[in-house]
Amino acid sequence: MRRVLPAACLTICLMAALALAAQELQLPATVNAGSGFAIATSGSGSATFYLVGPSYTAKRQVQLGQEIQVRPPEVRSAGRYLAILRSGGASRSGSFYVSAAKPASLSFLAHPSRIPVGQRGGVVGVAFLFDNWHNLVRRPEDVEFRLSTKNAPAAAQSVRTRDGAAWILMNSGTKAGNAQFVAALDGIEEARVIQQVASDPCHLQIRAERSPRGILVQTAPVRDCSGNPVSDGTVVTFTANSPAGLSTVDVPVKKDIAQVELKIPGPATISVASGVVMGNEVKVGGQQ
Amino acid sequence: MRHALVLALLFVFSASCLAADGPRVQFDISHIGPRQMEEVTGRNIPRDWGRAWQTLAVAFAQNRPDLLGHYFTGFAQQKLTAGIAAQEKSGVRTRYVDHGHKLEAFFYSPDGGALELHDTADLEIQVLDGNNLVHSERVTLRYIGLMTPAADHWEVRVLESVPSF
Numbered sequence: 366m367r368r369v370l371p372a373a374c375l376t377i378c379l380m381a382a383l384a385l386a387a388q389e390l391q392l393p394a395t396v397n398a399g400s401g402f403a404i405a406t407s408g409s410g411s412a413t414f415y416l417v418g419p420s421y422t423a424k425r426q427v428q429l430g431q432e433i434q435v436r437p438p439e440v441r442s443a444g445r446y447l448a449i450l451r452s453g454g455a456s457r458s459g460s461f462y463v464s465a466a467k468p469a470s471l472s473f474l475a476h477p478s479r480i481p482v483g484q485r486g487g488v489v490g491v492a493f494l495f496d497n498w499h500n501l502v503r504r505p506e507d508v509e510f511r512l513s514t515k516n517a518p519a520a521a522q523s524v525r526t527r528d529g530a531a532w533i534l535m536n537s538g539t540k541a542g543n544a545q546f547v548a549a550l551d552g553i554e555e556a557r558v559i560q561q562v563a564s565d566p567c568h569l570q571i572r573a574e575r576s577p578r579g580i581l582v583q584t585a586p587v588r589d590c591s592g593n594p595v596s597d598g599t600v601v602t603f604t605a606n607s608p609a610g611l612s613t614v615d616v617p618v619k620k621d622i623a624q625v626e627l628k629i630p631g632p633a634t635i636s637v638a639s640g641v642v643m644g645n646e647v648k649v650g651g652q653q
Numbered sequence: 654m655r656h657a658l659v660l661a662l663l664f665v666f667s668a669s670c671l672a673a674d675g676p677r678v679q680f681d682i683s684h685i686g687p688r689q690m691e692e693v694t695g696r697n698i699p700r701d702w703g704r705a706w707q708t709l710a711v712a713f714a715q716n717r718p719d720l721l722g723h724y725f726t727g728f729a730q731q732k733l734t735a736g737i738a739a740q741e742k743s744g745v746r747t748r749y750v751d752h753g754h755k756l757e758a759f760f761y762s763p764d765g766g767a768l769e770l771h772d773t774a775d776l777e778i779q780v781l782d783g784n785n786l787v788h789s790e791r792v793t794l795r796y797i798g799l800m801t802p803a804a805d806h807w808e809v810r811v812l813e814s815v816p817s818f
Contacts, residue, residue: 477764491763529769
């Protein structure tokens, strides 16, 4: 009796498993998006077939014993699909996954849209790969990122995607102007424009001369350390130290230079600065 | 008058469905990169993910694609909208009973503009033909999600179930 009982239990369990397996539809585990396939059926008579996917639901009458054709447009969206075959109150079901087809488009996020030259890791590029039906392509692919400015060598680097995403940090170039930031893969290209502007002023130089109303101070063309003219509006600070005291004037750069007329009749020592950069110092004598 | 009353009742019903607490979402940021997540964002992501799922369930249960715009955008919104249109056309509806999510953030872009997630969802899925239940299952499904920030919350831009992570 002790030996018979476990054997009977095992037999019942096996039969139950076999009966359950018979209720499962034979489906492929994975299908490529937009690729049709056939589902084999057994028996006779008519049945109702349901296909339920992420962006598709259909119901149709089918003949048992004949193959059910799942058409390519029915499986365009990646994700899990349920297939249900219902006949006379009984149903058989199964599920399968649709995975993305080959890459067809890139979603490219570039940041920022404007950046000073010479910024290490300042340009951020993120690319997401999608197939023809906007499914995320999860297979690893190599995306090439290129950053180029006119008359300057381009910087390029290849990055492998993980779960459809590739990202990079690139240095901004040394030349001011519009840079093309491109993400590319197998002939698919997405480009963004990054405006590279001059960085902080460098090597400030001033000259000063006596004028009828005081002292006229003018900078040489203000440039960054790569030689790019700084943007109009960059503030240059002139400081005059005279017997009358210390006076400071902030002047915006206009057409590459900053100038101001200081109403100081006596002798003065004038210095210049912009941000953390100091320029030269000039001594001017008093009015005759 | 009668139509207006029905519409008003429908609105109140759907609004109350969305106002209720969303599904339970456990959020893990221990494998996130390259950017670390700010504390506030770390609180908002599971909240908005849960609300997105809640919206999805109500939208599919009631054939209401107009609800999706609150928490879905881009390709996710397009696909779910198409899904609701297809189920409305076929007369077959999918009902989701949400038993919770284990959400893991693994890619947060350096500029903070995109967040990619792995979600292990415990769902009960019911397929109804008219009012007849033709299929019911409780499953653990894996989803890849891509979220992007909107004005005051995060939106789901990509939502795809996958066989494995």
